[in-house]
Amino acid sequence: MKILTITSIFAVLLIVFSGIGCVDNTDNADETQSESGAENFEKTTTETQDIKVLKIFHAGSLSIPFEELEIKFEELHPGVDVQREPSGSAKCVRMITELGREADILASADYNLIPTMMMPDFADWYVAFAKNQIVLAYTDDSKYSDEINQDNWYEILRRPDVVYGFSNPNDDPCGYRSQMVTQLAETYYNDDQIYDDIMAANVAMTASADNDTYLITVPASEAINPNTNKVMVRSMEVELSAALEAGEIDYFYIYRSVAVQHGFKFIELPSQIDLSSIQYADTYKKVQLQMGDGTVVIGTPIVYGVTIPKNAPQPDLAVDFVEFLLGEEGQKVFNENGQPPIVPAITNNLESVPQELVPLLTE
Amino acid sequence: MIRINDLNRRWKEFTLMDIDLHVNEGEYFVILGPSGAGKTLLLEVIAGFHSPDSGEIFFGRKNITDLPPEKRNVAFVYQNYSLFPHLNVLKNIEFGMRMKGTKDRARIEKIAEYLNISHLLHRNTYTLSGGEKQRIAIARSLVTEPDVMLLDEPLSALDPRAQDTGRKILKKIHTDSRLTVIHVTHDQTEARVMADRIAVMMNGRIVQVDTPEKLFNRPIDDKIAHFLGVENVLKGTVTANDDGVTLIEVDGTIIEAISDYAVGDVVYACLRPENVTLSKMRIKTSARNIFEGEIIESEILGALVRVKMDCGFILNAFVTRQSAEELEVKTGSHFIASFKTTAVHVVL
Amino acid sequence: MKKIPSRERLKKAVKADPLMVSFSFLALLLLLFVFLTLSYMIIVQVTSDFPGLIAATKNESVIKSINLSMYAGLLATVASFLVGVPAAYILARKEFFGKHVVESVLDIPVVVPHTVAGIALLTIFGSRGLLGGPLESYIQFRDALPGIVIAMLFVSAPFLTNSAREGFQNIDPRIENAARSLGAPLWKTFLLITLPIASRHLLIGSIMCWARAISEFGAVVMIAYYPMVGPTLIYERFISYGLSESRPIAVLLILVTLTIFIAVRLLSAGWRIYDTD
Numbered sequence: 001m002k003i004l005t006i007t008s009i010f011a012v013l014l015i016v017f018s019g020i021g022c023v024d025n026t027d028n029a030d031e032t033q034s035e036s037g038a039e040n041f042e043k044t045t046t047e048t049q050d051i052k053v054l055k056i057f058h059a060g061s062l063s064i065p066f067e068e069l070e071i072k073f074e075e076l077h078p079g080v081d082v083q084r085e086p087s088g089s090a091k092c093v094r095m096i097t098e099l100g101r102e103a104d105i106l107a108s109a110d111y112n113l114i115p116t117m118m119m120p121d122f123a124d125w126y127v128a129f130a131k132n133q134i135v136l137a138y139t140d141d142s143k144y145s146d147e148i149n150q151d152n153w154y155e156i157l158r159r160p161d162v163v164y165g166f167s168n169p170n171d172d173p174c175g176y177r178s179q180m181v182t183q184l185a186e187t188y189y190n191d192d193q194i195y196d197d198i199m200a201a202n203v204a205m206t207a208s209a210d211n212d213t214y215l216i217t218v219p220a221s222e223a224i225n226p227n228t229n230k231v232m233v234r235s236m237e238v239e240l241s242a243a244l245e246a247g248e249i250d251y252f253y254i255y256r257s258v259a260v261q262h263g264f265k266f267i268e269l270p271s272q273i274d275l276s277s278i279q280y281a282d283t284y285k286k287v288q289l290q291m292g293d294g295t296v297v298i299g300t301p302i303v304y305g306v307t308i309p310k311n312a313p314q315p316d317l318a319v320d321f322v323e324f325l326l327g328e329e330g331q332k333v334f335n336e337n338g339q340p341p342i343v344p345a346i347t348n349n350l351e352s353v354p355q356e357l358v359p360l361l362t363e
Numbered sequence: 364m365i366r367i368n369d370l371n372r373r374w375k376e377f378t379l380m381d382i383d384l385h386v387n388e389g390e391y392f393v394i395l396g397p398s399g400a401g402k403t404l405l406l407e408v409i410a411g412f413h414s415p416d417s418g419e420i421f422f423g424r425k426n427i428t429d430l431p432p433e434k435r436n437v438a439f440v441y442q443n444y445s446l447f448p449h450l451n452v453l454k455n456i457e458f459g460m461r462m463k464g465t466k467d468r469a470r471i472e473k474i475a476e477y478l479n480i481s482h483l484l485h486r487n488t489y490t491l492s493g494g495e496k497q498r499i500a501i502a503r504s505l506v507t508e509p510d511v512m513l514l515d516e517p518l519s520a521l522d523p524r525a526q527d528t529g530r531k532i533l534k535k536i537h538t539d540s541r542l543t544v545i546h547v548t549h550d551q552t553e554a555r556v557m558a559d560r561i562a563v564m565m566n567g568r569i570v571q572v573d574t575p576e577k578l579f580n581r582p583i584d585d586k587i588a589h590f591l592g593v594e595n596v597l598k599g600t601v602t603a604n605d606d607g608v609t610l611i612e613v614d615g616t617i618i619e620a621i622s623d624y625a626v627g628d629v630v631y632a633c634l635r636p637e638n639v640t641l642s643k644m645r646i647k648t649s650a651r652n653i654f655e656g657e658i659i660e661s662e663i664l665g666a667l668v669r670v671k672m673d674c675g676f677i678l679n680a681f682v683t684r685q686s687a688e689e690l691e692v693k694t695g696s697h698f699i700a701s702f703k704t705t706a707v708h709v710v711l
Numbered sequence: 712m713k714k715i716p717s718r719e720r721l722k723k724a725v726k727a728d729p730l731m732v733s734f735s736f737l738a739l740l741l742l743l744f745v746f747l748t749l750s751y752m753i754i755v756q757v758t759s760d761f762p763g764l765i766a767a768t769k770n771e772s773v774i775k776s777i778n779l780s781m782y783a784g785l786l787a788t789v790a791s792f793l794v795g796v797p798a799a800y801i802l803a804r805k806e807f808f809g810k811h812v813v814e815s816v817l818d819i820p821v822v823v824p825h826t827v828a829g830i831a832l833l834t835i836f837g838s839r840g841l842l843g844g845p846l847e848s849y850i851q852f853r854d855a856l857p858g859i860v861i862a863m864l865f866v867s868a869p870f871l872t873n874s875a876r877e878g879f880q881n882i883d884p885r886i887e888n889a890a891r892s893l894g895a896p897l898w899k900t901f902l903l904i905t906l907p908i909a910s911r912h913l914l915i916g917s918i919m920c921w922a923r924a925i926s927e928f929g930a931v932v933m934i935a936y937y938p939m940v941g942p943t944l945i946y947e948r949f950i951s952y953g954l955s956e957s958r959p960i961a962v963l964l965i966l967v968t969l970t971i972f973i974a975v976r977l978l979s980a981g982w983r984i985y986d987t988d
Binding site: 088094235 | 772775776830833834837838839840851853854855932933936937939944946947948949950951952953954
């Protein structure tokens with residue numbers, strides 16, 4: 001009995017302290033790199049001194065490919081622990097710019113967030129490295145799933161008993177892209193009621209035309225005021241996947257990659273409207289969207305962007321990871337997950353990117 | 364008044380087995396037994412907090428076996444008195460009336476005065492002493508004009524002085540109201556002093572029902588005798604009290620004790636047999652009570668010998684086996700028994 | 712009396728009761744941890760951007776969302792009370808086969824991640840869910856007040872149930888027996904005796920339950936993003952505008968709820984805790 005007690009106390013202490021060891025180490029790795037250096041930390045952890053932590057903040061829609069990259073990268077770099085924190089792209093950026101969190105790599109579902117929100121204080125450059133497209137995901141249980149196709153999807157969504165979802169344009173690039181796709185559909189299908197019927201009638205968002213450009217205005221999140229009988233709005237696109245699986249909604253606007261990864265059925269939309277093709281960049285540009293905070297985004301092909309923040313604790317390791325991401329291995333992973341890589345990847349400024357990356361890039 | 368037929372009940376570690384009991388109208392009936400015998404369970408079955416697994420209970424001619432407690436019109440006083448802590452004294456006492464939809468302030472005041480608690484009516488229960496709580500619990504149950512009063516160890520939680528008062532009050536209530544009372548206790552003295560009749564309960568069974576005199580003089584088997592012990596409980600009258608030193612006449616013999624009872628009080632002098640010393644001849648001793656007597660019975664109980672002597676009254680004593688042999692204790696021989704004044708515990 | 716220097720006094724205290732002194736020190740750490748975290752945010756808000764806080768109190772959507780949080784929280788607390796108090800009473804009074812299982816099940820919401828709880832609720836109360844489906848034409852849970860209440864109920868009910876149960880357990884069943892033999896039927900005994908004696912535990916449980924409900928985000932946002940409750944709005948403001956816009960609402964929510972809790976505590980301070988007798 002006594003032995004058992006002593007053993008268990010020992011075991012608990014062991015677990016607690018081994019945990020502290022790990023945590024200490026990440027701190028150590030972080031702090032020795034930053035200016036505020038912590039000399040006393042270096043001495044406290046000796047055995048696991050060589051483990052380095054690579055912190056990545058990335059968009060939720062990059063979770064699956066980045067998880068695969070994490071495993072492979074850790075195999076290639078023993079002693080490196082990749083720690084990922086997926087969340088909404090805007091939130092990822094704000095964690096760095098507002099909450100003072102430090103990350104080695106930031107990967108956004110819209111490369112444009114990097115120049116608009118992080119430059120010049122938190123980043124100098126970005127690399128656009130992969131593409132995606134907006135689709136309409138559904139399951140066999142969705143109403144009229146046996147009828148829907150690329151030509152009648154907007155008619156199906158108009159039917160009163162169909163419920164569909166999209167994410168909040170203020171929170172999530174997938175959200176404002178869903179709005180753009182719907183607006184672009186008006187021109188493509190030559191039906192100027194599509195946006196009004198599908199979006200404007202159900203949420204407090206409006207579209208106005210000026211010559212051949214359109215401006216969609218989105219109010220503050222709390223004022224979006226969705227007609228909850230007809231549409232389901234969520235902060236993040238991933239939250240809608242659960243709703244589709246639960247049968248709560250019939251369809252939702254989502255990235256092709258997410259639909260593939262979740263095993264959903266989906267309607268591919270014409271490339272003239274689905275924001276997938278650089279070829280139609282000029283068409284996409286005709287739709288703009290003003291978010292609740294006044295920020296205006298312009299329709300662009302869906303391109304993932306990555307950067308190494310200026311205050312990254314492990315910039316050298318981060319460069320290694322980005323190199324790996326842009327290289328052949330990275331390209332393969334992205335292809336498999338329905339997010340075609342851009343080869344060669346595009347940067348805003350070849351002068352300011354780390355030297356090691358230059359061979360993989362074009363301006 | 365109360366008749367229990369062939370009652371059985373099993374609950375947690377307690378059991379009631381084949382209980383047959385008859386309590387007369389107006390009787391003060393004591394159920395005496397060691398702790399764990401099932402006494403409280405029996406009382407709770409009579410009150411209706413537990414329903415029996417089998418058997419019947421009659422109040423008068425009415426079968427109340429399946430009646431819920433609130434319809435039995437019994438008063439139940441627990442050892443800890445179970446006053447309602449969120450109500451003041453008056454509201455506690457009123458509770459039973461409120462439940463019956465009557466309001467008789469005069470009766471409450473009368474009972475409060477009777478139990479000497481009128482000054483407490485507006486106090487909160489947590490400020491009261493044990494004795495006060497007991498009187499309030501009794502008042503609370505009396506206002507409902509119960510047919511039967513059930514008392515679960517009503518005196519055990521009190522200090523000796525309050526016990527005396529408590530005993531007096533219970534006796535007074537019983538004498539004045541002729542209420543049928545069932546009183547559960549593990550204390551033989553209490554049982555002997557209070558009861559009209561006593562039922563001895565052991566291991567879930569009623570093993571003997573008798574008047575106190577018969578029970579203590581003639582327990583029907585050795586187990587009961589063993590439980591009752593051979594404690595000396597001597598009924599007598601106080602003949603003098605000089606500043607606490609009390610003389611009590613027991614069957615014509617005077618015993619000296621310490622108490623504050625007044626001359627003329629009928630009291631019980633209690634004496635533990637191990638406090639009685641036996642000797643062949645008068646020896647020098649500080650003990651004030653010295654009696655000569657004849658041994659009428661002796662019995663070996665393990666390392667002890669129980670000796671029953673007739674000294675004008677019956678006196679039980681314990682001696683060790685060794686001294687019994689040395690003294691040659693046997694029936695018919697004469698001995699001197701002595702005990703100290705302070706060894707005598709006097710109760711009313 | 713001779714004045715003893717504080718250092719001396721501390722030394723004496725350490726010698727006399729080293730356990731309490733070291734425990735006090737650790738307790739102080741916990742207290743500071745909680746207090747500093749919250750008070751620092753409030754102080755920063757008040758000193759650096761007081762007008763922002765004032766503006767938040769005048770902003771209609773902020774007030775609306777805080778009101779909604781409190782109202783839905785209240786409904787969830789009332790519902791917890793109606794179903795949790797009877798459950799608590801049974802658990803406090805009865806022994807039965809499988810009691811441990813029942814207890815564990817009732818405690819599960821405390822350990823389940825709240826987003827998971829939200830998804831689970833959606834599959835039950837969604838418009839095609841196990842219960843939401845049949846009820847669809849009568850009541851809508853998703854993105855509506857009933858959904859918010861259901862999510863809050865799920866995560867906060869254990870707080871009330873556990874506190875109520877502790878309250879009932881502290882009441883001697885003999886007190887209830889006494890009431891019954893005085894003529895009170897079962898229901899009256901429960902309402903007039905048991906419930907009032909346990910009232911303080913019930914009140915504290917209700918406050919905990921309400922507080923948990925008001926602060927709930929994870930489960931609520933899965934089933935009802937709209938209408939927006941306070942925590943959802945805080946989250947939205949943070950994503951759209953960042954810390955400067957979300958902090959005033961957070962501070963306001965804390966201040967409003969703190970005020971109410973302190974008020975309720977003060978009002979009930981006169982209540983005696985009967986069950987410690």
